[in-house]
Amino acid sequence: MGSEMCIRDSARGVPRxxxxxxxxxxxxxxxxxxxxxxxxxxRTEVVKGQVWTFDQLQGALYVHVPVRMTIVKYADEQAGExxxxxxxxVAPTRECxxxxxxxxxxxxxxxxxxxxxxxxxHKVFAxxxxxxxxxxxxxxxxxxxxxxxxxxxxxxxxxxxxDVRKLPESxxxxxxxxxxxxxxxxxxxxxxxxxxxxxxxxxxxGSLLVVDTIVGVRAQPPAIMAYDVDALLFHARDSGFETVxxxxxxRLRGWQRIALFALFFNPAGAHARARAARFCARAPxxxxxxxxxxxxxxxAVSYT
Numbered sequence: 001m002g003s004e005m006c007i008r009d010s011a012r013g014v015p016r017x018x019x020x021x022x023x024x025x026x027x028x029x030x031x032x033x034x035x036x037x038x039x040x041x042x043r044t045e046v047v048k049g050q051v052w053t054f055d056q057l058q059g060a061l062y063v064h065v066p067v068r069m070t071i072v073k074y075a076d077e078q079a080g081e082x083x084x085x086x087x088x089x090v091a092p093t094r095e096c097x098x099x100x101x102x103x104x105x106x107x108x109x110x111x112x113x114x115x116x117x118x119x120x121x122h123k124v125f126a127x128x129x130x131x132x133x134x135x136x137x138x139x140x141x142x143x144x145x146x147x148x149x150x151x152x153x154x155x156x157x158x159x160x161x162x163d164v165r166k167l168p169e170s171x172x173x174x175x176x177x178x179x180x181x182x183x184x185x186x187x188x189x190x191x192x193x194x195x196x197x198x199x200x201x202x203x204x205x206g207s208l209l210v211v212d213t214i215v216g217v218r219a220q221p222p223a224i225m226a227y228d229v230d231a232l233l234f235h236a237r238d239s240g241f242e243t244v245x246x247x248x249x250x251r252l253r254g255w256q257r258i259a260l261f262a263l264f265f266n267p268a269g270a271h272a273r274a275r276a277a278r279f280c281a282r283a284p285x286x287x288x289x290x291x292x293x294x295x296x297x298x299x300a301v302s303y304t
Contacts, residue, residue: 022095030158031124033060040227041096047205049073052103055224056090058121063261064231066222067121069129070209071100072202073107074179082108085176087200087209088122089113089129097132112176114167115141116198117211118187127158140167144187144196167198179203185213215263221255231258 025039035057042055054069069090076083084107090096104110110133115126123145130139139162147157154164169184171177181203186196200209208214225232229246232254236244244250 022098023093025091025093027091027124027128027158031120033058033121034064034231035228039091039093039096040224041090041093041099042224042227043099044223047207049107050205051202051207054090054096054099055222056096057224057228059231059262062231062234063258064225064228065258065262066224070207071103071110072180072205072207072209074176074202074204076108076111076175077178078175079111083111083175084108085112085114085180086110086129086133087114088116088211089125091125092129092132100133109135110137113137113139114198114200115139116167116200116209117142118144118146118194118196119212122211124158127154127160127162130162136163138163138165140165142167142184142187142196142198144194146194217259217263221251225251225255229254235261 020038023038023040025037028037039056039058044053044055045051046053050073052071054071055066056068057064058067059065067090068088070087071084072087073082073084075081084103086100092100100110113126113130113133115123117123126139126141130137139159141154141159141164143166145154167182167184168174171181179202180200182198182200184196184198186194188195195212197211197213199213201207202209221232229251232251233244233246234254235257236250236254
């Protein structure tokens with residue numbers, strides 16, 4: 001197949017060619033984790049004409065998981081027309097931006113981009129995505145952003161050239177106030193770092209938009225993982241010397257173990273089989289990620 005692949009845009013069902021150049025991400029040294037300089041984007045229409053997801057892969061140590069941007073359609077009160085809001089941007093590769101422009105041609109401009117988290121694995125894409133969208137799009141950032149080891153200003157962290165604004169406590173008075181509501185969770189700081197997030201509700205579709213506050217783990221591997229199965233095969237092994245053949249059952253076993261590692265960081269090897277056996281009985285479920293739950297519990301934050 002070479003560098004050219006024929007893929008199917010899940011929003012339209014139309015085959016299109018995608019090249020390595022379309023998926024290139026030149027700024028990967030800013031966060032040198034998998035998939036480095038090549039990022040596949042998969043767009044899915046989850047609520048017809050209203051909500052779309054854009055999935056990419058990222059991770060380390062073969063623990064590769066989806067990272068997602070959600071775009072929602074709303075009636076912009078200031079502009080007096082339909083517009084789009086991009087929640088939690090991903091890498092703006094040429095492929096990604098082509099899929100965004102297709103939505104804009106049909107549903108209105110991306111007028112607002114929201115960075116709803118403090119996580120560097122999301123923050124690194126916000127400035128570049130807002131600049132790629134262009135045309136006066138505002139970039140709203142969660143208060144409490146910081147850098148380590150030097151707490152540099154946002155203009156030094158890839159946000160220069162974007163119309164950066166601090167996300168207020170609520171949607172009152174904002175262009176999306178009638179169709180989108182949001183609230184801020186945190187920021188909670190500890191010696192281990194900080195946690196903060198903005199949660200949005202898209203009222204026309206009834207969709208809740210969050211990042212790490214709630215995670216959904218499906219029984220089957222996410223569709224984006226089919227574009228790079230190495231991590232699935234790696235974690236499907238029972239020993240470092242085993243070689244496994246690619247199959248749906250092997251991919252499923254690899255996904256179960258990746259999900260456990262991603263949620264618990266490093267479950268004890270002695271219990272990996274028992275936990276995997278319970279995986280399907282527990283998925284699909286939506287819950288607070290154990291890492292986030294433990295961090296917030298230390299601050300006596302109640303999850304309901």
